[in-house]
Structures are given as C-alpha cells and as structure tokens.
Amino acid sequence: MMASSYNAKEEDANHPGAANHAGAGVVKSKKPDNTAFKQQRLPAWQPILTAGTVLPAFFVIGLIFIPIGIGLYVTSNNIKEFEIDYTGANIDNPCYDCAKNFSWNSTAQCVCAVTFTLEQPFESNVFMYYGLSNFYQNHRRYVKSRDDSQLNGDRSALMRPSKECEPYRTGEGSPIAPCGAIANSLFNDTLQLYHIDSNGTLNEIPLVKKGIAWWTDKHVKFRNPGGNNNLTVAFQGTSKPVNWKKPVFELDPEDPENNGFINEDFIVWMRTAALPTFRKLYRIIQKKPSTTPTLPSGKYVLNVTYNYPVLSFDGRKRMILSTISWMGGKNPFLGIAYITVGSICFFLGVVLLIIHHKYDNRNNSADIPN
C-alpha cells in the first residue's frame, strides 16, 4: 500500500480502499466513541448555592435545632445528679485517715463513712457511679496492657499471656490471670449506701450489680476459660494480679454468672475511659414498685471500704448518684450547643434575608434539576 503522497492521502480519505486492494477492508477508524461518559457529557445535576436556596435552609435548621436544644437542655436539667468526693485529701474528710494510712500490705480493711444529704428526691432508677480524676486510663502503655484472647477464655492465652501485659504478665512464676495493667488496677473500693430515716436508723439501700456492663461484652467478648463451672479448676496454674486481694474466681463467689472474667465490675473497668477524669457505672438502684421515690430526700451514709489509693498520683475519687434520661446522664453541653447553633442559623437567616432583599432582586431558582 502506498499511503504516501499527499494526493494519495486525500484520495484514500475520500474513497477508502477503492483504489488499492491492500488497504481495503481494514479501514480502521479511530473515531472516539460518542458516549456521554467519554465526551464528559453525562447528565448532571448542577446545584447552585445561592442566598435563595440557603435562606430557607437556615431558617429550617434554626427552627429544628432550637426546639431540640431546648428539649435537651430541659431534659438535662431535670436529671438529678449528686456527686461527693471521698478521696480523703483534706483533713476534714471522713476518709482522711484511711487515705493517709493506706498501705498495700495491710490486711485490715479501712472503712470510712461519708454522710450527705439529698435535697431532692431521686425518681425512677438511680445509677451509682464512681468517678476518678487524674487517672490516665487512656495512657498508651495502660490501654494496650491487656490480653483480649485471655479474657475471651482462650486457654493457651490464659497460660501464656500476651507480651503486651508486661510488667503484669507473670507473678510468682506463673502467668497472671487476668494479666495486664488495666486488670491489675481494678477499682476495688466497696461502696454501700444507707438511708438515715427520720428516726435515725440506717436502712441499707439494695444495689443491683447486674446490667452495668455492655451486653455484648458480658456475653461475647468476655468468657471464662472452660465455661462457668468450677472456676477454681479452670484458673489453676495462674496467679492473681499483684494488687488484687483475691483471685479472679473469687470476685463474686455467690453468683457464677458474675464471677471470673465475666464479673461486671471487672468488665466495666476493662473498658478504658476516654479522658483522665471519668466515671464508671458501679451499681443500679432499682425503682421501687410503690410510688415512693427511689431515693427520697434526706440524709444518707456512704460506707466506703477504702482499698484504692489515688493520692500518690494526685487523683480524686467520687461517688455519683444520677438519674438517666433518654439522652444519658446529665450534660448541658448538647442542649446549649443546639440552642446556640440553632440561634446562629436563625440569625444568619435573618441577615441573609436582609441582604437578599436589599441587594439581590434577581429571582433565581436555585437547584435546576435536569
């Protein structure tokens, strides 16, 4: 084929393959496909944000957010919360002695009683939290110091805990169960609540210790090795964490469903807190069937078995009583934030409306659907 001379080229273009047999039939057109995608002409929606579109949006946001904010704020305000510090950092605190005389080796339990008054009755279920401050549960060394396979009942992990657990991995030659810094520092103060009724007698308030941990943690993530029967055998060959007074299978001897790794206090503790000041659910005070409030106003005594030292790192311990709403515990932040954002939007809406009316007389329909 002689596609060479200039004339020949034009000729070929006009009558492809007519003059020469070599090129006939193999006329390859390189013409691009005329598809919408390749021509960048896909049908498209082209939204244009103008004052016209945004204006109603601002009003709508404002009108939705402000009521939500008010609702949140009111809800948060209706939540009753009582908080008391029982660290014993100050001399006038009943737990001062216990805090001062704390020693890891002492076998005797130091008990202190903190009295307080509830001004208002607490209706419905009341949740009892313990709160710690300046406690870095989110420190990296701490967070990773656990072995989830051990906690999931894996037998090999029970006897050979993960290296992450160092230096709380082995004690007295045998593996520690549960290993790691988190388990080792399990919060072990015992809190008991008494109501002092009008004639001065102490009525112990029943504290429910179930339902404080996430259901999935309790039933899936945490498992005892070899099921729940005879934990003493299951944990044979392991030693208790250094700072614990008793081994893991004696956390709740009465209830096999709450003993060992599936002890709810333990599970709650194992969910590391996000910030150095935190609270964790301790007990639930069930609503009474009668109409009397769960915690009527009046005087109360908090009996603390003081086992947990925090003063060495300048920490604080609190006991918190709180009711709960649909939004959780008391937190005015959300309500205020919603009201603020809602008001800003509304305000902007007004400003934009003024601008719109003053400077922009064009009536632009904004979203032009295709």
Add this chain to the structure above:
Amino acid sequence: MLRRRLNRWLGRDERRVDSRSICVGHRSSSNNEAFIPPKFCDNRIVSSKYTVWNFLPKNLFEQFRRIANFYFLIIFLVQVIVDTPTSPVTSGLPLFFVITVTAIKQGYEDWLRHKADNEVNKYPVTVLEQGRRVRKESEKIKVGDVLEVDEDETFPCDLILLQSSRDDDTCFVTTASLDGESNHKTHYTVPDTEKDLESLNATIECEQPQPDLYKFVGRMHIYKTDQEPAVRSLGPENLLLKGSTLKNTQTICGVAIYTGMETKMALNYQGKSQKRSAVEKSINAFLLVYLCILVSKALVCTTLKYVWQNKPGQDEPWYNEKTQREKDTNLYLKMFTDFLSFMVLFNFIIPVSMYVTVEMQKFLGSFFITWDKDFFDPEIKEGALVNTSDLNEELGQVEYVFTDKTGTLTQNNMEFIECCIDGFQYKYQDAGTDLDGFCVTDGPVNKVQHKAGREKEELFLRALCLCHTVQVKESPEQGQGQGQRDGLMDQVDGLGADGLGTDGEGLHPPPQEQRGFIASSPDEVALVKGAMRYGFTFLGFESKTMKILTRDNDVERYELLHVLNFDPVRRRMSVIVRSKSGDTLLFCKGADSSIFPRVRQEEVERIRMNVERNATEGYRTLCVAYKYLNAEEYAQADAGLREARLALQDREEKLMAVYNQVETGMSLIGATAVEDRLQEEAAETMEALQGAGMKVWVLTGDKMETAKSTCYACRLFQRNTELLELTVRTLEDGGRRREERLHELLLEYYKKAVQDAPPVKAGVTRAWSSANHDYGFIIDGATLSMVLNSSSESNSSRYKNLFLQICQNCTSVLCCRMAPLQKAQIVKMVKNSKGSPITLSIGDGANDVSMILEAHVGIGIKGKEGRQAVRNSDYAIPKLKHLKKLLLAHGHLYYVRIAHLVQYFFYKNLCFILPQFLYQFFCGYSQQPLYDAAYLTMYNICFTSMPILAYSLLEQHICMEVLLDNATLYRGIAKNGMLQWGPFFYWTLLGVFHGLLFFFGVRYLFGNPALQDNGQVFGNWSYGTIVFTVLVFTVTLKLALDTRHWTWINHFVIWGSLAFYVFFSFFWGGIIWPFLKQQRLYFVFANMLSSVSAWLVIILLILLSLLPEILLVVFRKPRGPHTGQMKPVHSSAGGHQSPRSSARPLLMRTFSDESNTVI
C-alpha cells in the same frame, strides 16, 4: 599496495574511536594477511529493563528512589523497630499496595517489551552465505553478513545497499516507524558493486555508530583481481536503517554494518526528559509545610511529655508501671524514640494515597482528551493523542503560546497561485480563458509588451519541471504484479494521454488526483502541478533521465547529473541536467534572499517587486534561476562534487562549499507564488487564546512579509497595532553600525512599550486588556542572534533583558527567519524569565521539535510535514482549531480538578490528624491513637478516596460550552491561582477549624461519658469512633458541597463511600477477629448508634463544620450569569473504535531536517 593497506591499518588504529571497518560477507580482503575480525555486538535489541532475576531488587530500588516512597519506607521501618502506637501494618499495608501495584504495572510493561524484543529478535531473515540462502533469526545477524530483504519487510539492522532488483539501482523506503515520515525515500546502491555478490570482495570503512538518522559517512573499498581497489563513497543515501520498510522494490541485498543496540534506531531510543508541572511544584511546597507541621507537632508533644512526666506521680503511677526494658533505656534514647513515635502517629498527615490518587487522576483523566470527538479529524481519521499525562493541568496554566506558522497557522496545503516570469505576472485562472492556459493579469506598467518571451516562459516552466526531487507515483497493481519496467511504461503512457487531452483539445485539465506525485515537501508538488497546468508535465524518472512533456506534446529527456540538495541553511536547491542537445544546465530555486545575491543584479529589481507583493499577500515565494554550464565549468563542478561526496570527514562542509561555488552567476528567470491557506478557524483560535490572556508568539522560518501577513490574517496583529520592527532592514536604515543601531532601537522601543505604557496590573488583568494601545513586535533571526550573542558580555544580558521586557509588553510577537534552534532559544529565554511563565509550543514539523521539547507543554499537530513533532510532543491534535478546546476547556477543567484534589487531600488529612494530636494532651502524651488501627489505615484508602477521585475526573464547575465561549474565564485560574499560598492557607485553616471542632465537640460530650439510656458509659474507642464518624461524614459532605456537577457516578461514589463506612464499621465491630490482639472496636459502633446523644452530637458537629463553608459559598458566589446548564446529549452512538493504544513510539526523540520544506 601492501604499504597502502598498512597505512590504512595504521590510520584506522589511530582513529579507532571514530571509524570501523567491515568485510562484506566476511570475505577477508586478502588471503595471506591475517585479518582479525573486530568484535561487534550482536543484533539483539534489548529495550526491556528487567530480567526475571533482577526484577525484584532493581524495581524496588527504582521505586524507593522516589522521595515519597522512601519517606513511607522510613516511617514503616521506624514502626517495625521502635515501639510505636500504631502497628507497622497501618503504614505498611498502603505502602505495600502502592509498591505492588506499581511493580505489577512496570513488570507488565516490561513483559510487553520483552515480547516485542523477542518478536524483533526472533524474526526470520535471509542471509546469503557462500551463495546459499540461509534462514536465520534476526538476533543472529553479525556485522558483515549479507542480507536479502523482500518488499514490505523491515530491515533487521542498518544495511548498506549493495544490490536492488530495480533496474535503476535504487530502492524505495519508508521511515514511518522511525521518524513518522510516510513518504517514500529513494536509496541508491553503491556504484560499481558487482551484480554477482558472490564474487564481491570489499571492505567498508565507516564511522562509529551515531544516533543522527540523517548523517552517515563511509567508504567502500572494492577489490578486484589485478586491479587497484576502487573506492566508493557511502552516504545516507546508501544506508538502509533498521526499522524502515522496503517499498516498491522486490528485493534488495545489503551488508549489515550496525547491529543490535548500535543501530541508529536503538541509539535514538531514549526517554524524553521528564517535564514537571507547576502543580507538582506546588504539591512539593505544600508537602514541605506539612512536613514542618508534622515535625513541630512531634516536637511539641515530646517536649510536653517530658515536662508533664516531671511532675511527681505522673510518670509512673502505681497502676501503670513501666516494663523493665523501658526503665533500662537511656533517657535521651527514649526521648528520641518518643519523637519518632509521635512522628509515626501523625505521619498520616502526609498520605501515601495522595500520590496514588494524583497519578490515577492524571492517567485516567488524560483519556478524556483522547476520547473527545471534537478532536477527531475526519480527514486523517484520527483524534488527539496524549503522550504524557503528567501535564494535563499545565494546559490550564499557559501564558505564552509559541506557534509555528507553516502547517500550524497555515494548512501547508500548497496551491500554485501565480508566477512571475521576467517581471511579468502570470496568474492561472481557468484553462478555458486562454488557449495555453496563461493569463497575464497585469504586467509592469512601463512595458508595452504584456508577455515575456515564449522562450523565457518555456525556460521557466522547464525549470519548474526539472528542479525538484518529486517522483511520480506508481500505481500499486503495476508496481507489485508485473515487472518494474512495464509498470513504469504503462503509467507514462497514461499520463501522456492525459496531457494530450488537456492541451490538444483545450479541455479541462484532468482531476489532479489522478496524477500522484511523491515528494517530501508539498511546495514541490505544488510547483510541479503548477507547471503541469501551464502545459509542462513531469513524467518521471527513467534511470537517471527525467522526462517532461512539453506544451507541444514532445517528450523531452534530460539526463540528471547532480542534485544539489535543499537544506535550511542554504535555503535553495539546484539540479544539473544535460539536455538532449548536449547543453548542461543548472536550475536553481530558493528563497529570494538566497537567490538574489547569486544572480545578475539588473534582473533582480524587476522581480523583487513582484516577490515582495506576493509575500505581503501571504504567499510563499520562490525564485527560479538558471545558468548554462560549459564543458569546462561542468567538469570542474562535477569533480568538486564527487570529491566532496567521497570525503570521509567534514563532508557536509565540503559539499556546502562546492554548492556555493557552483550556484553563482546565475540568471534569474522568475518567481513563483504558492498559497498556503490558513488553518480552519485559525483567527478565531488565536483571538480566543489572546482573550484568555495568553500571549501568542509566532516563530517561523518564513520571511517577514509573508509571516506578517499571516499574522494580520490570524488577527494577531490588528489594524491599530503599532508594529515595532527589529530586523536587518531596520538596522540598516540608520546607515550606522548595526550594533549601535540595535542599541538605539531597543532603547526606543523600550521607552515606547514599557515605560510609556500604563502600568500593567499583575495577575489576572494583563497587558492585553489593560493597555489600550497595542504593540506588535517583529524580530528576525539575524537580529535575534545579535541580541542574544552580543559581542560584549554586559551588553548581551542587557539587550536580552530589554528585549524580553519589550516583548512582554506586546500583544503578539513575530519572530521570522528563525532556525529551529533559535526557536528553542526563544522559548527557553521566556521560560526562564521573571515569574517563570508557563509556555506552550505548537508546531507540526521537524523544525518545531526543538521548541516543542523546550516548552513546558509541547503540542504537535498531525500535519503534513511528517510526524516528528507529534512523536516528540506531549499532546498531539489534528488541527490548530483544537487548541482552543484543549486549553480553554480541558486545560481549565484539569487544572481546577487537580488543584482542588491537592488542596482537599491536605485538608482532609489535617483534620484527620489534628484530633489525634489534641488527644495527646488528654492522654499524658503517651502517643495513644485516637482512632482504631483499621480506621487509620482505611481512612485514606477506602472511606474518602473515591469521592475525590470521581470529583477530580468528572467535575465541571463551569460547563465546557461556557468555558469555550468566554475565554476570559481562563484568566481566573492563571498563575497557578488555586494553588497559591492564599487558598492553601484557607484550606489549612478550614482543616484546623474542623479538627478543633470535632475533637472538642466530642470532648465536651464526654464530660459525662454516661451517654446511653441504660446508664452505661462509653470508653476511649467510642470517643475515637464518634470523632471519626463526624470526620468521614464532614469531609465527604464538604466535597459534596464543592461538587458542581453531579453525575450518577458522583452520587454513587459519595453516598456509596458513606454507606460503605457504616457497613464496614458494623462489620468490623461485629466479629471477634481471631487475628487481632485486641478487640478494641467490638460493638463500639453499634453501641454508639444506640445512643441518642451520639447521634445528636454527630449531626450537630457535621452541620457546624459545614456552616461557614455554606456561608462562604453564598457570599462568594459571583453574580455572573454563566454557569449555564449542561444538557444531556443523547448520542447516536456511532463510534466504532476504541481509543488508540497509548504505546509509546520507540523513537522518542528524533530531529530531522530531511523534510525538504522550502521555507
């Protein structure tokens, strides 16, 4: 004889480096002399980079030489060695992915290369060995082998043509795959080689391999029994290059002289130098900023960590003791590893994925150019071609356009318009008006006579018919089927009949298409055709004889004695012919400037007027001259030419000297005018480019008048444009020394154009719009070299400076009479001037290659002057008019897309990492990650990568039609406007704002972590998950807000990414993963969703983050009317063909002046 050979041997030894000697057919020249065949490389072509064995190490080494990859490797190694917060997997996995994908891609490409190599290396060839034909694999060819090649086969190595099946000892070759020129080139056998190759005993002495395709010097010594060895010179016309194809010739025999990697084709195989776009430079600058942010973050954290640890009880409380190893480590070493840990924790701020996404965007995005049917030219049946995808966005940044004239602004479709013989103007109108087709429109006023003498006319036409290198096309059936001679005769007869019809009966000339001419330049074809219309038909060659058919239907035969080839320096060509009557004639045609000094001066004036008038009308003019050579003169010239052709060294110079000597004392016969029509929409395109704020410079080799008229026609110069001329003519006006005059003129123009002009506002409004007085600047090659290479150093730089400043203040600049290298020089000068503007060169010919390579963006036009420009360009388009869409629509969109892509990437990683940084203040600076490892890894790979990729491929913030209609929109993004520090600062600020908002919003929510309605509390992983959820939604919706062009793909990808995030989180948290050490996220996401507060805070934070953005959009919105509507085009899917393969041509860089354009 022995002594002579000895000398030669010694001589060869001395010049071992620059010549080699080869025995044809391995027959030693002398039997009694021990001949040690020198070692040459074999004929194996290796274009592949790797072998199976070295692939892994070599490829990895190549990849890690990239600074980004190396950085990520370091981060990975730090993670492996030092105890870091995130597992090595988080950075190892993406890096591994990137490396693997690249390795697979490169491996595949290399496999293709291996395959191609094998195909070439295993190709069977015929070798003549002791009279037998032996089939061999191509790679087994050795230097000195005699090969036989059949028609339409490609040559397996560089050959010296020994024997051709054609009678005239020539063969035809196309070098389409070498330099893209598809015309047939004639090559000649070595004279006096015997017909019987078996008995040929010869050695070839030639230069060592060198890459220039069009240069070759060698000598052949032919030994005959009982005779002195004959010496024949070898030149490029004897050399058949590997890669070119034999055409129109049945078989040839040749001897291999360069093989394998030493062939000229292989030597030309080299990559183009990498061009980097301005965007890439911006990315690197931003990277540096982010690297600083990264390092300072790590430093701040490390410092604060040690300050904090110094407080009693904080470093190691009883509940969180250090391991023995930590206690043992040296404090300073610990500080260092802490620093590294922080670096690792924050390293996501510089993401691997950005490089991958940018690469993908560029690669995929470039397809839209190839796919664009507006670039499809039905004439050549081709669309645009993208040779590099690295520069897509640069198309949106062009400030200077350098364009060639011939073939770019003009069509290079030559048409003979008129001629002037002996001062009389002849214009061809129609065959019918005058009996012999001549029509004198107007002659010189003072002449009574209206026509030049018939004798002169005929001489002129004969000159046109003889002085060229055109060949008559042979029709394929005849050429292939029958014997050569028959074919030729048939055709001659046919043409003769045509000629008869025209002249004898006064009929219309036969359609031009029937007569095929093969020439390397369209001018020549136009001239031959022009002569044909006046009755003189060129019938073709018959061995060394040229046949022409005169007006009187006589076939005249001329023996072609010598062709004095065209070259751009001489700017003319000549032939020496001997007529039947025995007269020896020299015909010469060339540019007026090169002819006028060589003819008798009294003839010049009459013709000069015509030439200048034609030139102003935009025609290409050539002057034709002749002279009679008497026997003595001829013998002298003949000897000189032969001697020069035989010279082994400096052959070019010697030839040139002889040419100049021969081409003197001629008499001028006339001049021709050939029209080169403007390209379609050339003026509109130029106007649009100027409207877009680009400055258009025309760089041409053409003469000033022609170029000027083209500029006017293209509306580069307007009627009110004041022209500042700096040419040889203006320099000579003053009558003083040129240097002084140059100095004076430069200063004068400088005063005019720069100082008196209103101050030019920088940036968007440029000179074009602000100056109400337009200047055009004209300079020619000679003056330019004076400006650039002034005698004194200080003057040189000063002149250059002045020149640049004048040029920058002119609307358009015309540089005429440019040599190819001068074009590149100008481009380079502008490129390196203040503000380093982005330059674009566009051209179609070999003479534009240098400037195409020099400019930031090189555009080739798939024109008629071969394909070198296309091969060397970054983008190739069929027509000049396509440049408008390429720049204004594609370039603009690509720039906006990639600029947004880059800014968005930095933004999204800043607000990704900032909460992590802030979290350190709440976790005792312990490098605790806020997010789970899976989120850290997947954020850039899966959750947020696809929407931005889709955006960066599909976004049309302004639709194409509007962009094309309003060229001024292009100025909005000039000077890398979207990637300046201002916008970068804005995006960074936005990222910081979002990061702060996410972190502290959730922080205040976690003031009371009891967020569920059953009183249960959330831990640190819930915290991170809430922040991460807000983050993913915000950055995706931010992109959604920026998207102005929602196709279904955008919808799919944006909403799909969000859905995927939710789905993944459920999935990831729904299973106890056996391979994970910690089940951190077990049901965290599900629990989060069960909390109303978490929902509320997520919604609030997303809205609050986007609020300022929405406000800005509203306030910033231009009041302009555009942003029109894109109507869906339902195409009548008429496409047949997938886009062309993007395989790179083997020859990336060739430069040729073969293209025989008479400029």
